[in-house]
Amino acid sequence: MKTTLDELLAFVAVVDTGSITAAAEQLGLTISATSRTLSRLEEKLQTTLLTRTTRRLELTEEGAAFLQHARTILASVDEAEEQMAARRLRPVGRLRVDAATPFMLHVIVPHLAGFRERFPEVELELNSNEGIIDLIEKRTDVAFRIGTLKDSTLHARPIGTSRVRVLASPDYLKRRGTPVKAIQLEQHDLLGFNQPDSLNDWPLRDASGNTVHIAPTVASSSGETLRQMALAGLGIVCLSDFMTRQDRQSGRLIPLFPRQTLDVRQPINAVYYRNTTLASRITCFVDYLVEALGKRPFEE
Secondary structure (H helix, E strand, O other): OOOOHHHHHHHHHHHHHOOHHHHHHHHOOOHHHHHHHHHHHHHHHOOOOEEEOOOOEEEOHHHHHHHHHHHHHHHHHHHHHHHHHHHHHOOOEEEEEEEOHHHHHHHHHHHHHHHHHHOOOEEEEEEEOOOOOOOOOOOOOEEEEEOOOOOOOEEEEEEEEEEEEEEEOHHHHHHHOOOOOHHHHHHOOEEEEOOOHHHHEEEEEOOOOOEEEOOOOEEEOOHHHHHHHHHOOOOEEEEEHHHOHHHHHHOOOEEOOOOOOOOOEEEEEEEEEOOOOOOHHHHHHHHHHHHHHOOOOOOO
């Protein structure tokens, strides 16, 4: 497109005000700048839009036809800008959210009904990935990440911290006995992660004072899978409080080593790529979740 919006604005202003002088004043430009802009437009179109006399300007037939198109284009731009302003004030559009399965199931899903009721024009698309994803590649607007962040290109908003505990089902403990020392874990079936291996550091000290690192008997990439295996009595597991609160409260999972367990907490952040302006559909979702979870969302 050769024609610019500034040229269209100048042309319409000259027509509406009846003179280049008045148009220049309306646009905040000098008379010479306005005149040059109008001349440049005519050169690009290779036609005369206005005939100039000593007293007034008159539209040519081509100018009258072009004026209708110019008004339509400028009105469309105004409408687009107004819609963008409205979107900032009233969240609308598709919002792609990514989180690990346990966080999606135990934290996000329980609050979706309330969010949808408050923001019905936001179209949610929920995806679960157990590992770190590239937000741009996966076309993700906001992701919830558990653990220390390493990507400096991301903007992070803290959601809270969640303590990790060693747990087992009453059925498993009845069959295999309850360990009271960390060294006794070697005699048990241990449920752990296949990646990253750092998740197999449990909040306990061994006889040398080092953090206990377990070798899983059964490994999985999903914390929810490990939770379900622990509930089924398949072994001892170490999981975050945000996904086991109801299990602990109901007695389906029993915390082990209550006095020996270190106070290890995983940071939880909402992350998105840094932008000069953040879409309101992202901020409203994160704001709503923070509000719904409360000040200390993952505490006992």
